[in-house]
Amino acid sequence: MAKPSESLITKVEETAGGGDFALQDAERLAFQLTDDVPTGKAAPAKSSRAVSVEDHHGHRERLRARFRDAGDAALADYEMLELMLFRLIPRRDTKPIAKALLQRFGSLGAVLGAPIALLQEVKGVGENVALDLKLIGALAQRSLKHDIKGRHILSSWSSVLQYCHAAMAHEVKEQFRILFLDKKNALIADEVQGYGTVDHTPVYPREVVKRALELSATAIILVHNHPSGDPTPSRADIDMTKTIVETARVLGITVHDHIIIGKDGHASFRGMNLI
Template sequence: MSDYRPQAPVSVPLTGTVSRADDHALVQRLVRTLDPAHPAPDRLAAELLARFGSAGMMLSAPVGALDEVTGRGTAISSLLAVVREMALRLHRSRVRHTDVLSGQAGLEAYLQACMGHEVIEQFRVLFLDGTFRLLADELMGTGTVNHSPVYPREIMRRALHLRAERLVLAHNHPAGRPEPSGADIEMTMRIVQIGKLMGVAVHDHIIVGNGCSHSFRAMGLLG
């Protein structure tokens, strides 16, 4: 017979500024919801936050990394992956229904959720129409821990097929800080130049990693 006893509810603020204590309360509540019989949700919440830094970064983590904290014999990491997918779909819906110019913070949060905790480098492209509405968000390349192949002509071919007028490029830096490298800048400028010839503008290139992001446009690298 199980010795599980219902535990007192945890108060969690669902709006406004989120503190470290709020994150802990939210993760603790999530653990209790996903596994009501878990013997130590408070301790597991602390361990998850110690490993990943925040509730958001925890949800961005791959299942294997979550398993290392929750234990491979539990279903928590798989259930968290479902929660993550739901969160990504919410982010994607918001990005799709707003323009990039007015939703930059949401766009960067979405890209962080998509790629911030990936262990290999990914390169994705957001294809936009003339009013900065999202037409498609596509993964255009995956590679190693510090490199992903990028084929500018394939990007432009896809842009023409979608009748996109603007692009937002994005990739992650799994092994280091998200500041652009010389190779990142050179590759971006090559895409910009090819885009000019084909009537497709590169609006921004966003690099995510280590819980933060860097925008080429914000840094003045795209004029």
């Protein structure tokens, strides 16, 4: 089989970040299909670029086979990310991109939780790839939220923490979230009540209680994140929580806990005897 033209291979590699959409229909077909080599003539030597494309294809197939046969335990984090990037960035070596993403953000969860603009700062990650990574992260969050929707929250505490961590741990600004519960402590609603700066979110206790009454909630769980990574509550966090607890109690609403989410852990006001 004859190899694709040198200029076409070059174009494929140079535009790999945009996938085959960067090629015209005729060019795409020419890259995928080749003519038979005339009988009796030796096949022309393959260029280093063509060999490179074949090497990438073989590596991808081996990585897929390992995942298929042994599951995710057989792959390192960068290989899992590389495997996902195969379909997002066709015909390009995605290992360096996967490693660069992990080096930049620190973990798979942080990569999927990173803002689109920051993802695009990594060489090889365009807008489409960044959007796809965010979509995958959103799907993971929705799956975790499904695990707690309608269930007795207090008996599914680990699932609650997993969901909150996935949703908030890698936000670059503070956000204040409330889980509203019914009289059976099942989740009614999960709402972000406010967004703030890197170290502060304005919270109004009356608005928190007002929303709980609108939803007929009898209990709530407060959650906010610390973008610094340290979940230790501040004096302001403690005072604000105390005010919400006292305001809610008067109207028969229980505050089960206030959870602060950090990058690698969390702090529970209930666990620290602050509620």
